[in-house]
Amino acid sequence: MIDWDLQEKIIAWIPKSNGDTTRIEHTLFAEGITRVAGIDEAGRGPLAGPVVAAAVVLPYDCSIPGITDSKSIPPIKRSHLAIEIKENATDIGIGIVEPAEIDRINILQATNKAVRIAVGALSIDPELILIDGKYLDCPDKRVVSIIKGDVHCRTIAAASILAKVTRDSIMEQIHHIYPLYGFDKHKGYPTKEHKAAIRKYGLTPVHRRSFRT
Secondary structure (H helix, E strand, O other): OEOHHHHHHHHHHHHHOOOOOOHHHHHHHHOOOOOEEEEEEEOOOOOEOOEEEEEEEOOOOOOOOOOOOHHHOOHHHHHHHHHHHHHHOOEEEEEEEOHHHHHHHOHHHHHHHHHHHHHHOOOOOOOEEEEEOOOOOOOOOOEEEEOOHHHHOHHHHHHHHHHHHHHHHHHHHHHHHOHHHOHHHHOOOOOHHHHHHHHHHOOOOOEOOOOOO
């Protein structure tokens, strides 16, 4: 459930951070909240492939330059950052929900499910979850939802990078199975080239049939 009092406090901290993405976590640590998990997802909008969520817990003294919103980071640098995050994180959880399940329960519920899987995959029980954007269902957990959290908060940004890199890797593997669709380039998103391939070759088992193509 959302901790509304803490959410208001955290939102008030953001303008004072001056671009310091560690301010939120450091302030929480100072208040005695040390097991903080950041969560973000990748793959809500594509026509094909899974939706992936990542949960990341970072230690107080973790310093990895360049962690920010994964979409603003070039792929090679993003991959290098993912390795550093894995090496330095206190804990990591990944949740993956496949296209057939997305079609069965809809993308919002599938994203919620991926988040729950990611949190459940953590070996520690977080005291607080920081999640990017709108609130996603995470029962029995204290949650704070931060708009543009992957810009303001390093743990959310780290989760953003891991979710994106994990999903991109899956789509590159899928490309080797279905090489005519260009999954290695567009990663399943609705580009002109992807839509043209669908018109020419039809849908594959990894396409989301509930999405308009």
